[in-house]
Amino acid sequence: MKHTFPDLPLAPRFAALPERFYSQVPSTPLPGPSLIAWNTALADALGLDSQDGGEWTDFLAGNAALTEYPQLASVYSGHQFGVWAGQLGDGRALLVAEIDTPLGIHELQLKGAGQTPYSRRADGRAVLRSSIREYLCSEAMHALGIPTTRALALVASPQPVWRETKETAAVVTRVAPSFLRFGHFEHFHHRDQQDAVRQLADWAIAGFYPECAAAGQPYVALLDAVVERTARLIAAWQAVGFCHGVMNTDNMSLLGLTLDYGPFGFMDGFDAGHVCNHSDERGRYAYDQQPQIGLWNLHCLAQTLLPDIGRDAAIAALSRYQDVFEQHYAELLRQKLGLRQWREDDWELLGTLLTLLQAAHTDWTLFWRRLATLPATGAVPAALRDLVLDRDGFDAWVAAYRARLADDGSTDDAERAARMNAVNPKYVLRNHLAEEAIRAAQRGDHQPLRRLADALARPFDEAPEFEDFAALPPDWARQLSVSCSS
Template sequence: MNYVPSQPASETAPFPFDNSYARLPANFYARVEPTPVAEPWLIKFNRKLAEELGLEAEALERDGAAIFSGNKIPPGAEPLAMAYAGHQFGTFVPQLGDGRAIMLGEVIDRGGKRRDIQLKGSGQTPYSRRGDGRAALGPVLREYIISEAMHALGIPTTRALAATITGQPVYREQILPGAVFTRVAASHIRVGTFQFFAARGDMESVKTLADYVIERHYPELKDSEKPYFSLFKAVAARQAALIARWLHVGFIHGVMNTDNMTVSGETIDFGPCAFMDAYDPKKVFSSIDQFGRYAYANQPGIGQWNLARLAETLVPLFDPVADTAVNLANDALTEYGSIFQKHWLDGMRRKIGLATDEDGDIELIQSLLTLMHEGNADFSLVFRRLVASAGDNGSDPALVELFEKPGAVSAWLHDWRGRVARETLDTGARAAAMRAANPAFIPRNHRVEQAIDAATRDADFSLFEALLDVTSRPYEDQPEHEAYAAPPRAGEEVLQTFCGT
């Protein structure tokens, strides 16, 4: 397979496309163009991201409504819908694919990284499975807010380039305004992409896909003695690091199906996702997660389960001796657990101001989490107020008041200060390090819903814009926006989130 880049379509084109995925065999995708919409209106354009991608920002601001709605195909685009399969809540579906998303093409950003440009909600494809291929405004705004907030938090994620209203309704449980979301990703290749070919016994395509992924995401593995096993280990390591970072900020993905796990290590698909308010390891928001499969604390184990499914597709490539190949896969899956635990513990140490390792640290961390659960304490606020306590004992009451059992928290603070006393950082440096590890602002669920309601009901995007602004600086103190750091009041709490399909 030839992966040599083609020449950009035009120096003056808004997108300098170079579409490597479109050069793969035809069974990897379906060629399809977006379905035009009635009256597109550009709600939001991420100019800063466009400039990072090396795009012609002025041209996109001028023609963005037409391009980002799918009404105008820019020069050099090769629209396609990707084929993939997936385990959905543990049940294998041999064909899913992009049912409401169409990839326009790829660009090389200013950092030399290849990025996909994809339209979500752009009409039917051969993979739509009787769906209309459209998206409602609410899910588009949710994905814009959450993906950009995740980026600001420093968590690998797909990005939001634009959101566009279509001018025509979509029909769900009710009639809703339609919209298109423009997503940017390192790639949209998923565990389910490998499953699509493996389920058909098409190992030639599995190998072609693996070669492509190595070339695109892990070029340092090309000369490895066992490149496909090395690829699997690299994907597993990235997932371990990613999921640990989710847990550090109280993020619950909500639908960790194998078709929603990228091999690039980015967070993707923000349908029923949410951030916890009060800490609860069993917390679930997704309305379709009836049995808590994807609850907050289950996410590391689900990551390992998904990787086992990826291993099943690749294991014939690991080693010509079947038993050896299976043993390699099992060893790598075991190693995933160790890698995750290290990332999680290192991050939790940073959150409570520890720069060194001691044997009792995990017990100290777990005891705080237990107190938070028993005391119905807000996850983000506890850690942010601990930052203040690191610099001033007089700040303890503001932290303790978050718990329903304040006495036990005071005892924990005594133990914590004893541990911190053995650190080498001075008080100021420790507080600064903790502040950089504990966001003051997350896109709290009630704020996201308020922004969506205002936009959907009244075409009022002021709350959407305000939330984007606040969450773009999550680690900064923003006294003027203190209300955005607060948990929901009585009657504001969001108990369920919903898929965008």
Template sequence: MPRPTASPGAVAPLHLPFDNSYARLPGHFYARLDPVPVAAPRLLRLNAPLAGLLGLDPRALEGPEGVAVLAGNRVPEGAEPIALAYAGHQFGQFVPRLGDGRAILLGEVVGRDGMRRDLQLKGSGRTPFSRGGDGRAALGPVLREYLVSEAMAALGVPTTRALAAVATGESVQRETALPGAVLTRVAASHVRVGTFQYFAARGDTEAVRLLAGHVIARHYPEAAAAANPVRALLEAVVARQAALVARWMLVGFIHGVMNTDNTSIAGETLDYGPCAFLDAYDPAAVFSAIDLFGRYAYGNQPRIAQWNLARLAEALLPLLDVEEAAALAAAREAVAGFAPLFEAAWLGGLRRKIGLATEREGDAALVRDLLRIMAEGGADFTLTFRRLSDAAAGPEGEEAVRALFADPAPFGDWAGRWRRRLEAEAEPPAARQAAMRATNPAYIPRNHLVEAALRAAVAEGDLGPFEALLGVVSHPFEERPGLARYAAPPAPEERVLQTFCGT
């Protein structure tokens, strides 16, 4: 269909400084098509600070031209809309053709910080990869991704971001009719492990080579100078994934769908479908309604990340070495590097969470014992560490931590060991408390609060709870008066037992 153009006398088209490197790759990497217009676009939320970082004018985005672009009703000058091709292992089963079934990459912009980022519309209509789907998104999942991705960014976890949410004025049919919406997602890129798998499964080594070159140039330029750039690329992706999953787990995040098509080569959290956060600490916690066997349980995430990276290594084998045995050895060595990198990031983060600025023998046992007694005592993950921040300033703060345990006696024993370990630290108590408060959030997007905010928005058209929760979790480390309910665990009747995928 022809692209909509500005009518006579209309304002000049919105300026977006596109520079689209992925669209310069060969045509079989994607499908070229425009978003499908919606009936009555209405801006629900614009992320003005993010727009400014991207070099975009928030006022222009809030105007009619901007809203038309964010809804997919108008293609801005310089955009080259494409739906990306990729494959993926979904819950361990390989699907050779997935792709953007309800998303369109408008293009790439280079922000004021010099970083190149994708602008993608999610929920923008059918594509050749839709596999019978309607290509649309419901309001609830759009607001969930906006809320949780912005919370993750505030928590310091590498993530895709949300630029805008737009209501479509149309319904989408899931179990019932739901209001539709479009999310504008911002990402370092949308290349996934599954993108490499797509071409490798077809025996298209040249496409794998071109894709590797694109990723190196865009995300890992230092790899270009290595003796084997593709091996250096693989090792760099392994390192970023190890750091990313450790950051997830340090804030109690459970991804829910850690498929290879949701594993970003850039090392960002990608896809916020049936994600959740721990309340009581439980390594076996699963919330996703589609994760029937706990494959992506909280404690399984490091193992799954390494498994996904092994699939990337398989796709890269022809480029790692001309000799098959040497290529396999290189791949195994690179993927094996995940475990020590993850362990160092995970234990280092836990050490900081309990106020240790130095590393000593016995620290690993100390933090693991804390996690064990938290699991046995049903202690809230976020509150335990936050209240430890106060207890670090003096023993009088310990009572608030004890109250989180069904049986406080094991915590009392552990706290004695912790205090003796703190005596070996040179940092003054007040400085230690400040450092712990800067790493242990007071507020996370607690599942029951997220669900309540989404229900209000979808069922009542009330965005007030969403806006209030977004305002709280956008500043997760700053404890503020009047916000106690946002820090509190759910009451038994408020507990969320399952989360659901937006498709």
């Protein structure tokens, strides 16, 4: 049976927690809402009965609510850019339903639905620009196989919103099993409310980590599981060249999901020190810093559990992070290189390659896709070789790589290329592609947004109709910058 609004199979889980974890607050109506993007595939997977989502518009805009479910904004705290920021919370996001779906219980959250007790004097709105970016990237990451919150819909409004300039408002409907963050635990720990930390931990174990309940020390097992999920998540980011941009502890998911798409970016030219967030003046969240920031954030989470698990258990759980990260990163790079088995000396092969790519700022996505065209013997394709400035150095690397392919038994060019193309995307959400969709939407033309969303849903396909999305960025793309303003 498929469901539509307001006939939703409600299954309150977060709302069943005591009220100290959230505030009940109604959404602020959005004038003149129009549904400009509807994720039919996700709606079908969730068992929602609608092809175009039109009948949902008022609900998705925050103009209608479920009488059986209170709209909630959760409270949390966190470290922002390494500094304790105190109380934060859902300043413009509202949990408007928890529904039982074929995928399990999922939360529906409206981002941009108006002020809450945690808005900190802000307007509680989201602008069209950032909402388009979040909608597109949530689904792009899902299609890449990277754990993430999802995006069900995007509603636009002519309501003016002031950031650096006047923009217009929008609401994106986010979907996840839970939006629980490290910052939820930090909030209560730093207020000496350890009973609330334990209540959150018990809730998380019951709903998302049931295997931890049977462990001798369930909270230790929970921390260990979150360490593993976080390490694997960030390894996946690194492999695809994704930079989150604002890895504050309040933006870290306890479920190991990519959460809160703000000033993110996929690298164009490879630069290990790439900073995608214009507001990150010191480069704390640069591409090459993401793995260690993940561990730093996990230390903050572990701190909240120390009274219940002890220092030694926390250190033991955290000490697994580096090994898990390296093992998963090696597995992902093995696949990207088209190898069947990873050897310890492959780190040297990879390191040499990254040095060559760094020197040329070689396009990360294009390089890996074109590497699949390299035959095991014979001439190196010019389209591949031209991506690297040090031709002699690259020729030497190719010779070593070919020898490694031979040792690996991966000399069947067609078979290897098929494996590589299944993991090296042709299409990612480059900043200039998002910008083009944003500018068109701001003019009232939503077709470029939908066309780009269609391409990003098939990132590994050879789709001639989307060939323009696979080209090198235009020169004007270098002038684009993204910041925390949204």
